[in-house]
Amino acid sequence: NAGVMQNPRHLVRRRGQEARLRCSPMKGHSHVYWYRQLPEEGLKFMVYLQKENIIDESGMPKERFSAEFPKEGPSILRIQQVVRGDSAAYFCASSPTRTPRDRGANYGYTFGSGTRLTVV
Amino acid sequence: AQSVTQLDSQVPVFEEAPVELRCNYSSSVSVYLFWYVQYPNQGLQLLLKYLSGSTLVESINGFEAEFNKSQTSFHLRKPSVHISDTAEYFCAVSDTGSGNTGKLIFGQGTTLQVKP
Numbered sequence: 371n372a373g374v375m376q377n378p379r380h381l382v383r384r385r386g387q388e389a390r391l392r393c394s395p396m397k398g399h400s401h402v403y404w405y406r407q408l409p410e411e412g413l414k415f416m417v418y419l420q421k422e423n424i425i426d427e428s429g430m431p432k433e434r435f436s437a438e439f440p441k442e443g444p445s446i447l448r449i450q451q452v453v454r455g456d457s458a459a460y461f462c463a464s465s466p467t468r469t470p471r472d473r474g475a476n477y478g479y480t481f482g483s484g485t486r487l488t489v490v
Numbered sequence: 491a492q493s494v495t496q497l498d499s500q501v502p503v504f505e506e507a508p509v510e511l512r513c514n515y516s517s518s519v520s521v522y523l524f525w526y527v528q529y530p531n532q533g534l535q536l537l538l539k540y541l542s543g544s545t546l547v548e549s550i551n552g553f554e555a556e557f558n559k560s561q562t563s564f565h566l567r568k569p570s571v572h573i574s575d576t577a578e579y580f581c582a583v584s585d586t587g588s589g590n591t592g593k594l595i596f597g598q599g600t601t602l603q604v605k606p
Contacts, residue, residue, distance in 0.1 A: 418592065
């Protein structure tokens with residue numbers, strides 16, 4: 371059972387370009403979370419998605435950032451017109467279909483290895 | 491709203507010495523508590539978690555953490571560290587309410603540097 375797969379591992383973009391980060395959750399997981407880790411900081415929640423639905427986007431910047439999790443295929447985090455301040459590691463995590471309160475002893479989700487975005 | 495404070499950004503320690511990584515949280519509701527470990531250029535791995543029951547939780551590689559509700563702390567300890575424990579450690583919380591979406595609030599991280 372493959373873990374959470376993120377690609378690419380490293381992404382270099384020039385200012386003003388678009389960055390697309392992909393996340394394939396673990397098999398059977400239909401909940402996906404995106405986090406951003408800025409240099410020397412902890413992870414910050416960005417968005418929580420279920421298949422075809424955005425559930426919580428309270429951590430997403432208001433402009434240039436968007437996320438989707440289509441019925442088929444990976445979840446995509448898109449950053450338009452990237453700026454230097456977008457340089458960070460972006461992590462995706464997935465969890466099973468049960469709600470957090472129902473997960474009991476299995477609570478906790480699985481992180482991917484991240485995409486490291488560098489804007490030059 | 492919740493917040494997590496990891497009091498030490500870096501903790502240098504010699505191999506086989508004991509270590510404690512401190513974590514305090516702030517929350518108006520009950521929380522679940524987690525410690526994650528991140529090795530260089532890798533994702534986060536769950537080290538241990540407190541959901542309910544015994545306030546002392548243990549991991550398979552010798553770490554333990556104790557939930558102290560009165561002090562709102564969840565410090566991580568290991569009686570004897572190895573070089574391979576060198577990594578970044580993150581404390582995190584998630585609220586237990588019915589509206590909980592499962593998102594985690596992370597501390598800033600503590601770099602554990604184990605020296606030979």
